[in-house]
Amino acid sequence: MKTGFDNEKYLKIQSEYIKERINKFGDKLYLEFGGKLFDDFHASRVLPGFAPDSKLKMLLQLSEQAEIVIVIGSDAIEKNKKREDLGITYDKDVLRLIEEYRSCGLYVGSVVVTMYSGQPAADAFKEKLEKKGIKVYRHYAIEGYPTNVSHIVSDDGFGKNDYVETSRPLVVITAPGPGSGKMATCLSQLYHENKRGIKAGYAKFETFPIWNIPLKHPVNLAYEAATADLNDLNMIDPFHLEAYGVTTVNYNRDIEIFPVLNAVFEEIYGENPYKSPTDMGVNMAGNCIFDDEAVCEASCMEIIRRYYKALNALSLGEPVENEVYKLELLMKQAKITTNDRKVTVAAKERAVSLGVPTAAIELEDGTIITSKTTELLGASAALLLNALKHLGGIPHDVHLIAPNAFEPIQDLKTTYLGSKNPRLHSDEVLIALALSALEDENARIAMEQLPKLSGCQVHTSDMLTDVDIKTFKKLKVDLTSEPVITNGK
Numbered sequence: 419m420k421t422g423f424d425n426e427k428y429l430k431i432q433s434e435y436i437k438e439r440i441n442k443f444g445d446k447l448y449l450e451f452g453g454k455l456f457d458d459f460h461a462s463r464v465l466p467g468f469a470p471d472s473k474l475k476m477l478l479q480l481s482e483q484a485e486i487v488i489v490i491g492s493d494a495i496e497k498n499k500k501r502e503d504l505g506i507t508y509d510k511d512v513l514r515l516i517e518e519y520r521s522c523g524l525y526v527g528s529v530v531v532t533m534y535s536g537q538p539a540a541d542a543f544k545e546k547l548e549k550k551g552i553k554v555y556r557h558y559a560i561e562g563y564p565t566n567v568s569h570i571v572s573d574d575g576f577g578k579n580d581y582v583e584t585s586r587p588l589v590v591i592t593a594p595g596p597g598s599g600k601m602a603t604c605l606s607q608l609y610h611e612n613k614r615g616i617k618a619g620y621a622k623f624e625t626f627p628i629w630n631i632p633l634k635h636p637v638n639l640a641y642e643a644a645t646a647d648l649n650d651l652n653m654i655d656p657f658h659l660e661a662y663g664v665t666t667v668n669y670n671r672d673i674e675i676f677p678v679l680n681a682v683f684e685e686i687y688g689e690n691p692y693k694s695p696t697d698m699g700v701n702m703a704g705n706c707i708f709d710d711e712a713v714c715e716a717s718c719m720e721i722i723r724r725y726y727k728a729l730n731a732l733s734l735g736e737p738v739e740n741e742v743y744k745l746e747l748l749m750k751q752a753k754i755t756t757n758d759r760k761v762t763v764a765a766k767e768r769a770v771s772l773g774v775p776t777a778a779i780e781l782e783d784g785t786i787i788t789s790k791t792t793e794l795l796g797a798s799a800a801l802l803l804n805a806l807k808h809l810g811g812i813p814h815d816v817h818l819i820a821p822n823a824f825e826p827i828q829d830l831k832t833t834y835l836g837s838k839n840p841r842l843h844s845d846e847v848l849i850a851l852a853l854s855a856l857e858d859e860n861a862r863i864a865m866e867q868l869p870k871l872s873g874c875q876v877h878t879s880d881m882l883t884d885v886d887i888k889t890f891k892k893l894k895v896d897l898t899s900e901p902v903i904t905n906g907k
Contacts, residue, residue: 422712423467423703432702433476436623439700440483440588442691443619446611448604449700451592452624456518459503461625463896464640464717465703473623477590478522484588485527486519488512491598492533492540501594502727505888509543511594516552527584528553532599535559555580557599557606564602564675571681576609597648601675605682612686619691620679622672622698627652629666629696630704636717638667639748643724646741646748658694666696718754719875719896725749725756726898730881733901761877762898764788769879775904777801779895780875781809791841794824797878798886799847805874806851809867810860818861819850844889871895880904 440447453461456474469475477484493499494508501511512529519526529547531540534556544554557579562569569575582603589607591600604620611618626641638652655668657676672695679698683690692698707713725745731738749755756762764778764786777797778788787808789800803818812818827850828840842850848868854861872894880902882890890897 420709420712420715421467422707422709422716423465424706424708425467425469425472428468428703428706429472429475431705432472432700433479435700435702436476436480436621439621440480444617446584446587446589446616446618448589448591448607448618448620450600450604450620450622450624451590452596452600452622453626454595455515455590455592457504458625460640460644460720461703464637464713464720465707466712466716468703473625474522477524480588481524483586484590485525485584485586486590486592487528487530487582487584487603488515488526489530489532489591489593489598489600489603490543492531492535492537494594494598495531495543496537496539499595503891505891508594508598509539512547515592515594525586526552527586527589528555528582530555530557530580530582530599530603532557532603533559553583555582557603564678567678567681570678571609571685576606577613579606579610581610581614582607596645596650601672601679605675605679608682608686612682617686620683620698621700622695623700624672625701625703627667627669628704629655629668629699629701631667631707633667634751636714636721636752639752640717640720640724641669643721643745643748646724646728646744647738649740649744655694655696658696661693666694668695668699672698718752719759721745721748721752722754722756722759722762723896723898726901729901730899733881733903759875759877759898760786761875765877765879766900775878775880777876777878779805779871781805782870782874794821794828794841795847796839796841796843796882796886797880798876798882798890799842799844801876801878802844802847802871803851803864805871806864806867809870810863812860812864816860818858818864819847819854820858823850823854843883844886848889868893 456471458470462468462470490508490512498507500507516526529552531544534540547554560570560575591603593600608618608620627638633652633654642650642652651670652667653670653673655666658664658666676695680690728738728741728745732742761778761780765776768776768788772790775791775797776788778786779801780786787805789797789804791797807814831837832840851861851865855865874895876890876895876897878899881899
C-alpha cells in the first residue's frame with residue numbers, strides 16, 4: 419500500500435498538543451481516547467503510514483502522570499458485541515486491554531460499566547473483574563439523555579452514577595470500541611469532582627472524523643462506514659462555525675452532547691472554556707497527511723470492505739439491513755463500487771469462468787494471484803500456496819506439499835473428526851507446509867514468504883468458514899467475500 423501519512427510527524431506534534439491541553443487545567447484532566455489506544459487497525463488502513471500503536475507511544479511519555487479507566491457498555495456485554503478486527507467480545511477485550519496496558523507499564527485504575535439498567539451479564543462481568551482485584555463502577559442509563567440537560571446535570575442524573583476514584587492528574591478514558599459511553603463517563607466525573615471541590619477539565623482525543631479535511635473526504639466517509647452499526651453521522655460543527663466562522667467536521671454524538679458539556683462546565687467554572695465540540699479535540703492527524711491520493715484510495719477500499727462485511731452478516735441472518743443501506747449510500751457519496759477493488763473483480767470473473775469457488779489476492783507490488791477449489795484444497799488454502807510460490811520465485815507446477823501427504827490428513831478429517839468436507843482449510847495447509855519445510859527447500863522458502871502477505875488484499879467468491887477467516891486475520895490480510903454460502907470451501 420502506498421504511504422500517505424507521516425507517522426513520525428504525528429507522534430511529535432500530537433504529543434506536544436496533548437501536553438499543552440493538560441497544562442490548561444487545574445487539578446485533573448479527563449482525556450477521552452476515542453478509537454483504539456493500540457491495535458488501531460482502522461486508522462492504519464485508511465491512513466497508510468499510521469502505526470497501530472501510535473497513541474500508546476504518546477501515552478507512554480505521560481505514564482507517570484496518567485491512569486487508565488476502561489469503559490464498557492452494559493448492552494455490549496449483554497449482546498456479546500465483538501471487536502471484528504480481533505474476533506473477540508468487548509468484555510474479553512477489556513480483560514485483554516488491562517493486561518496489555520499493565521505489561522506496558524501503564525496504570526489501570528478501574529473499569530466503568532455504563533448504561534447500566536440491571537443487565538444480568540453486566541452484573542456477572544462486574545463480579546468477575548472484582549474477583550481479579552479490579553475496581554468496577556456502575557454508571558446508569560439516564561432518562562432524557564442527552565437532551566434533558568437540567569435532569570442530566572443533577573443528583574437524579576449524573577448524581578446517581580458511582581464516583582470513580584482516581585489518583586493521578588491525567589485520567590485517560592478508553593474503551594474496546596465506539597458507543598461505550600466514554601464522553602458521558604467524563605462528564606459524570608466532572609459533575610462529581612465539582613461536588614468535591616476539585617477543579618477538573620476535559621479534552622477529547624478522537625482520531626476520526628478528521629476535523630480539518632472536507633466533510634465528504636473518503637477518510638471521513640470511511641469513519642461513517644466503520645460506525646454504520648451506530649448510525650454515526652459526520653456533520654459540520656455548527657457551534658464552531660458560529661463562534662469562529664470556520665467550517666470544521668465533527669460527528670453527531672459530540673454535537674448532540676455539547677449542550678450537556680456546556681452546562682457541566684458552566685457549573686464548574688462559571689463558563690465553558692470550549693466554544694465548540696471541535697475545540698474539545700486534540701486531533702492533529704489531518705496535519706500529517708502528505709499524499710491525499712493515497713489516503714483517499716485506502717479509505718475507499720475500507721468502505722468496500724465494510725460493505726462486504728455487512729452483506730455477509732445479512733446473508734447469515736443478522737438484522738443489519740440498515741447498515742447495508744447506509745454503506746451503499748456511503749459508496750455512492752465516495753463514487754465507488756465493489757468493482758473498484760481489483761481482487762473482487764478477479765475472483766468473481768474466475769468463478770464465473772470456472773463454475774467453482776475461487777479466490778484472488780493482490781500482492782504489495784500489485785500482482786494479482788488467483789486460485790480455485792479442487793478435490794484437495796479449498797480456494798483460500800490454494801490461494802495461500804499460489805501466493806507463496808509467486809513470492810518465493812517457485813514455479814507454479816512445483817508441489818510444496820507431497821501429494822501423498824494429503825490422503826492421511828483427509829482421512830483424519832472425515833473418518834475420525836466427522837468432517838463432511840475433505841478439503842484442507844487454510845490453517846491445515848499451512849501446518850502441512852510447515853512439516854514439508856523440514857525436508858523440502860521449496861517449502862522452506864515458501865514459509866519464509868508468509869510475512870509478505872501482511873496488508874495484502876484478498877477476495878473470495880463465496881463466504882469462508884470461521885477457521886479460514888481467522889487464519890487470514892492472523893496473517894493480517896484484508897479479506898472480503900461475496901455473500902454466497904456454498905459447500906465448496
